[in-house]
Amino acid sequence: MLHRILDFSQNPLRLRTRLKQLVVMPENAPVETIPLEDIAVLLVSHPQVSFSQAVLEGIAENGAVLIACNRKSLPVGMFVPLAGHHQPSRRLSLQIGAALPLLKKAWQSVVKAKITAQGNLLQQLFGKNFGLLPMVQKVKSGDPNNMEAQAAKRYWSKLFDGFNFHRKPDGDDLINLRLNFGYGVLRGIVARAVCAGGFHPAIGLHHHNQYNPYCLADDLMEPFRPLVDRIVYEQINVSNKSPKTETPLAKDERNEEGLTVETKTELIKPLLGKFAMCGETQTIFEAVTHIAASLVQFFAKERKELLLPDSFEVIEEEMPF
Numbered sequence: 001m002l003h004r005i006l007d008f009s010q011n012p013l014r015l016r017t018r019l020k021q022l023v024v025m026p027e028n029a030p031v032e033t034i035p036l037e038d039i040a041v042l043l044v045s046h047p048q049v050s051f052s053q054a055v056l057e058g059i060a061e062n063g064a065v066l067i068a069c070n071r072k073s074l075p076v077g078m079f080v081p082l083a084g085h086h087q088p089s090r091r092l093s094l095q096i097g098a099a100l101p102l103l104k105k106a107w108q109s110v111v112k113a114k115i116t117a118q119g120n121l122l123q124q125l126f127g128k129n130f131g132l133l134p135m136v137q138k139v140k141s142g143d144p145n146n147m148e149a150q151a152a153k154r155y156w157s158k159l160f161d162g163f164n165f166h167r168k169p170d171g172d173d174l175i176n177l178r179l180n181f182g183y184g185v186l187r188g189i190v191a192r193a194v195c196a197g198g199f200h201p202a203i204g205l206h207h208h209n210q211y212n213p214y215c216l217a218d219d220l221m222e223p224f225r226p227l228v229d230r231i232v233y234e235q236i237n238v239s240n241k242s243p244k245t246e247t248p249l250a251k252d253e254r255n256e257e258g259l260t261v262e263t264k265t266e267l268i269k270p271l272l273g274k275f276a277m278c279g280e281t282q283t284i285f286e287a288v289t290h291i292a293a294s295l296v297q298f299f300a301k302e303r304k305e306l307l308l309p310d311s312f313e314v315i316e317e318e319m320p321f
Helices: 053-061 088-096 100-126 132-136 147-159 174-196 215-220 222-240 261-272 284-299
Strands: 004-008 013-018 021-026 032-035 039-044 049-051 065-069 075-079 274-277 280-283 312-315
Touching: 004 261, 013 053, 021 053, 039 174, 053 065, 053 075, 065 174, 075 174, 088 284, 100 132, 100 147, 100 215, 100 222, 100 284, 132 147, 174 215, 174 222, 174 261, 174 284, 215 222, 215 284, 222 261, 222 284, 274 284, 280 284
Parallel strands: 004 039, 013 049, 039 065
Antiparallel strands: 013 021, 021 032, 065 075, 274 280, 274 312
């Protein structure tokens, strides 16, 4: 099965369904049809994209996610399948009934995997991890010493050294804008796997914001964030020619409505490739599905640790977009 990410941001068009196909009808362009079962994520940001209720029904029944983006290309809303597993009540009971020690241990594993991924990325880019990898062993159950934040402070200062960069989830400078877009797509992919596994995405391991309906997706996506970070690092250094300049990124890298199609395609590309992860080659869709499945076993006390990436390497492969 293909896992396509469709981006409708540039031109007015209508979306309809026919015979289990998504029918894309642009203005002044040929009609295109795409099997609904091939779609993983559908991004919509152009204000003149219209779709019928049958489109929402079709993508939900096939396990896809629709992400609504604003004019700056930042995701502002998400539509995920309500039912994705044949035993949803059992899975939900496991999730709600998970004891605090289990949740703390799970979060410890996630933080370790995230810091490991960040340290590995710095090692690959600069030849040294700047002390991040030794920090992994200091992460305790529940991360009471907030090693995640300590590692992040060091990580961002080294990754974007020279850009006077500050990580802001709502930032619209060209580094944060890129990160937020890539993370938004990643979040949709993980939310899709969480729902398919029979879990409720609002009930997290660590994130518990009452206004956040995707806490669990935000937890489980943490180790995969450096996939987006790497391509953003490459983009800004190509744009500025040197990572040691504080000159603002070239204005022609964006338009008034946010990121260009080319920039977004580059950001999504690593999320569509395959990974050498945990000794296996798999897509990110397969990886997060396995992680969600391992969470079921972890909550049921059938395994002692979550299945999380200790390392991953993107294998270049052209994927549909």
